[in-house]
Amino acid sequence: MAELLGLVTVTNAGFAEWHFAYFSHRTERQLIMIMKSISGLMLGVFIAVTGGGALLAVADESPALRAAMLVEDAFAEVVERAKPAVVVITNKQRAPAPREIPPEFYYFFGQPMPPRRGPGTDRPNKPVPAGKGSGVLVSAEGHLVTNFHVIENYEFLEVKTADGTVYDSEKDPEAVTVIGVDPETDLAVLQLRNGKKTKYPFLRFTEAEKVRVGQWVIAIGAPFNLDYSVTVGCVSQKGRYDMGMSTYDNYIQTDASINPGNSGGPLLNIHGEIVGINQFIMTGGRASQGSVGIGFAIACDLVKQVVDVLVEDGEVIRPFLGISMQELTGDLKDQFAADFGVIVSGLVPGEAAEKAGIGAGDVIQKIGEKTVHTMHDLRLAVTSYRPGDTIKVTLLRNGKEMTYEVVASRRGTDGGVAGLGQSPSRRSQQRDLSKLGLRLNEQDGQIVVLEVLPDGAVANAENGDMRIMPGDIIHEVNRQSVKTVAELAEAVNASVKNNIVLRIERKLPNQANAYYFYFAVPMADDDKK
Numbered sequence: 024m025a026e027l028l029g030l031v032t033v034t035n036a037g038f039a040e041w042h043f044a045y046f047s048h049r050t051e052r053q054l055i056m057i058m059k060s061i062s063g064l065m066l067g068v069f070i071a072v073t074g075g076g077a078l079l080a081v082a083d084e085s086p087a088l089r090a091a092m093l094v095e096d097a098f099a100e101v102v103e104r105a106k107p108a109v110v111v112i113t114n115k116q117r118a119p120a121p122r123e124i125p126p127e128f129y130y131f132f133g134q135p136m137p138p139r140r141g142p143g144t145d146r147p148n149k150p151v152p153a154g155k156g157s158g159v160l161v162s163a164e165g166h167l168v169t170n171f172h173v174i175e176n177y178e179f180l181e182v183k184t185a186d187g188t189v190y191d192s193e194k195d196p197e198a199v200t201v202i203g204v205d206p207e208t209d210l211a212v213l214q215l216r217n218g219k220k221t222k223y224p225f226l227r228f229t230e231a232e233k234v235r236v237g238q239w240v241i242a243i244g245a246p247f248n249l250d251y252s253v254t255v256g257c258v259s260q261k262g263r264y265d266m267g268m269s270t271y272d273n274y275i276q277t278d279a280s281i282n283p284g285n286s287g288g289p290l291l292n293i294h295g296e297i298v299g300i301n302q303f304i305m306t307g308g309r310a311s312q313g314s315v316g317i318g319f320a321i322a323c324d325l326v327k328q329v330v331d332v333l334v335e336d337g338e339v340i341r342p343f344l345g346i347s348m349q350e351l352t353g354d355l356k357d358q359f360a361a362d363f364g365v366i367v368s369g370l371v372p373g374e375a376a377e378k379a380g381i382g383a384g385d386v387i388q389k390i391g392e393k394t395v396h397t398m399h400d401l402r403l404a405v406t407s408y409r410p411g412d413t414i415k416v417t418l419l420r421n422g423k424e425m426t427y428e429v430v431a432s433r434r435g436t437d438g439g440v441a442g443l444g445q446s447p448s449r450r451s452q453q454r455d456l457s458k459l460g461l462r463l464n465e466q467d468g469q470i471v472v473l474e475v476l477p478d479g480a481v482a483n484a485e486n487g488d489m490r491i492m493p494g495d496i497i498h499e500v501n502r503q504s505v506k507t508v509a510e511l512a513e514a515v516n517a518s519v520k521n522n523i524v525l526r527i528e529r530k531l532p533n534q535a536n537a538y539y540f541y542f543a544v545p546m547a548d549d550d551k552k
Contacts, residue, residue, distance in 0.1 A: 101241055101295045102253050106185045107224040108160040109288060110167055111245045112213075113181040114174055115193060116153040150179050150193055157244035157288030158182070158213070159297065160225040161330060165215035168330050169287030170302055171204050174211050182215060185251065190215050203333035207270035207341075208325060209302060212333040226289060229296035231324035234261055234275065240298055242279040242318075244288030254280040256316075258298070263319065264399045268303055271406055273399075274319040275299040281318035290320040300326050328407060342408045342431030345374025347539045348398050351386060352487065354543035358501065358524045360422035364388040365401045367418075368526070369539025379429040381416065383526065383539065384502055388424075389417035405431070459515065459523070459544065463497070463508050470497040470511055480523075484544045491527060491542055498539075499526035515546075522546065 156173030160166070167182070174180060179193035180201070190198040197219075202212040215223065235258065242254045256279030263274040277290060281304050290299040299320025306315055332339050347369040351361060359366060364386040370377040387395060390404035391414060408414050410433040417426050460479005464471050472495045475482050481491050499505060500514035501524050515523055523544040530537045 097293060098239075098241065098255060101291060101293060102243065105226055105241075105243060105289070105291055105295045106251060108226045109185060109243045109251065110158045110160065111183045111250050112156050112158050112169055112173055112287065113152050113183075114154040114156070114177045115150040115179040115181060116176060117150045117178050153177075155245060155248060155284055156286040157284065157301070159287075159289040159300070160215075160223050161228075161297075162225050162334075163221050163223050164218040165220060165223045166202065166225075166330070166334055167213050167215070168300060168326060169211055169213065170300065171206050171209045171211045173287045174201065174204070174213070177201075180213065182213065183250070203337045203339070205329050205333065205339040207339070208272070208321065208329050209269050210300070210321065210326060210329045210333075212330055226291070226295060226297050228323045228327045229292055229294070229298055231322060234258060234292075234298055234323070236260055239293050240275075240277050240279050241291045241293075242277070242281055242285060242288060242301055242320075243291070244281075244285035244301060246280075246282035246284040248284060252285075256280070259317070261322065266303075266319065268319075269321075271325070271402065273322040273325045273403060274302075275322050277318050277320060278316040279318065280314045280316070281320075282314050285318075297323055297326070299323055325403070332409075340410055340433055341406055342410050342412065342414070343374065343433060344376045344405060344414070344429060344431060345371035346376045346381070347536075348387075348401065349489070349540045350398060350487070352543070354486070354522055354545070355524060355541060358522060358541075358543070359384065359386050359419070361386040361388070361419045363394075363396050364419065365395055365398055366541055368541055369528070369537065371536050375429050375432045376416075379416070379427045381418065381427055381429070382420070384420070384499075384541075385425075386419040387416060388419060389415075391415055458546070461491070463511070465507055468506055470505060470508055471495070472497065480544050480546060481542075484542065486542055489540055489542055491525070492529070494529070496528040496530075497525050498528055500524070502526075518546070 153176070154173065156169060158167045158169035158173070161168055179191065180199040181192070182190040182199050184190075192199040197217050198215070200214045200217055202214050204211040238258050240256055240258055242256070244252060246252050256277050259276040259278050261275050263276050264272045266272055266274060275290060275298055279290065281301050285301045286303070288301050289297045290301055292298050299322050301318065301320045303319055304314050305317040329339060346367050348365050349368045351359065351364050351366055355366065356362060365388075367376070367381060367383055367385045367387060369383055370381065387401060389395065390401060391407075393400070393404040395401040395404055405414065408431055410431050412431050414429045414431055415426060416429050417424065419425070458480060460476035460481045460483075461472055462474040462476065464473050472491060472493055474493055475491055497505065497511060500511055501518055503514050505511045505514055523546050525542045525544065526539065527542050528537050528539050
């Protein structure tokens with residue numbers, strides 16, 4: 024028996040007149056509840072078996088079908104509202120002039136000379152498209168945000184809006200102006216017509232705390248030169264960082280398809296608000312350079328912070344506390360009497376933190392009113408301030424909560440100094456601490472690591488990516504200052520804890536300021552006898 028499977032949908036003529044208004048009064052949570060009812064769609068389905076086959080039909084005005092159509096209309100409505108604020112950006116750069124081939128080459132190989140260029144022919148180094156990306160207008164004055172890498176090394180920029188208008192700085196220098204760039208977050212702000220027009224359509228940023236894992240998101244951009252392509256997905260995760268793409272990073276992960284050309288375009292929520300600015304994707308490697316469902320957008324709060332500063336000042340000047348820091352891992356919590364926070368492992372002499380009274384070994388738990396659990400939390404919290412601002416820093420010192428007011432300075436660029444050398448002429452004080460597994464030397468009143476023995480406690484200690492290396496300087500044992508190998512050995516033997524915590528200084532080439540960190544070394548009871 025041949026069977027025919029068909030789906031018949033019948034809607035009330037009046038339904039189309041009220042479903043838009045119905046959606047506009049629904050909150051996102053209510054809409055999600057409606058979507059859950061889609062599973063009841065099968066309740067309105069029946070199979071009528073006739074002599075020649077089967078017919079699958081949907082009951083008229085099924086509630087589940089209405090809910091599905093509301094969702095469909097919601098996505099279409101967001102795109103219709105948002106599309107006028109999305110732009111396509113072309114980065115134009117001057118192509119290098121081709122090298123002239125000497126006439127002798129043609130004579131030697133018996134080839135005819137090419138015809139000479141006549142007057143008015145195109146210049147060989149005329150600007151040509153070097154890259155393409157997306158952007159989104161964020162003000163009525165024509166400010167738009169995109170990725171820095173979309174416009175990097177530009178000579179001219181062309182911006183096309185959804186209505187087909189093209190703004191080309193090659194033809195009109197005022198058509199597109201770069202207001203400011205911030206390579207450390209991979210963001211840039213442009214402006215159309217220098218703000219002479221003040222009625223551009225634009226989109227607003229959502230509030231970061233409202234972004235939820237699992238919520239719908241919509242990406243609009245120009246992947247592979249397919250302008251104004253729309254993809255739909257969800258927030259896969261938020262708070263992603265250390266992705267190696269930016270110095271200051273805070274990412275929304277999404278499975279909405281993002282591909283080359285989407286960079287700089289908006290990731291939107293169901294209300295048409297900007298959740299993030301699309302930046303990069305993970306791919307399947309050489310076999311596949313397209314989307315595999317793992318894309319990343321710079322989170323809205325970081326984008327808005329940078330955009331506001333660039334529009335106001337034209338550049339981002341970040342504050343500087345003058346500390347080196349490290350994570351408070353499980354091995355260090357007992358030693359520092361803290362459950363969470365970030366350890367101050369060192370201070371830059373004369374800088375803001377030292378002037379305010381903060382010391383090495385303090386555990387920072389709050390910057391302003393923001394609680395910090397990781398170095399990433401602390402770094403982002405500080406970037407919300409500007410040089411000259413007073414930052415309230417709450418910390419634990421020996422288990423006691425203290426508050427300091429730090430006047431942030433301006434972050435500069437470290438100069439270079441020579442690395443720490445090992446002087447072979449001063450080896451008379453060299454000793455071997457077999458349990459720690461370190462060969463040490465005293466140089467200029469400091470304890471210097473000469474060698475880390477592979478079978479010792481230090482070599483086998485797990486401190487994440489932290490490692491003690493030859494040339495490192497040991498300053499403390501369990502928060503107690505040590506200046507000689509004898510003092511170090513005495514402090515180790517006197518410890519009643521199962522963890523020996525060393526404070527290490529490392530001087531790096533081409534950096535004026537040394538790097539400090541704490542290193543926990545598990546010690547068995549018989550190791551300390």
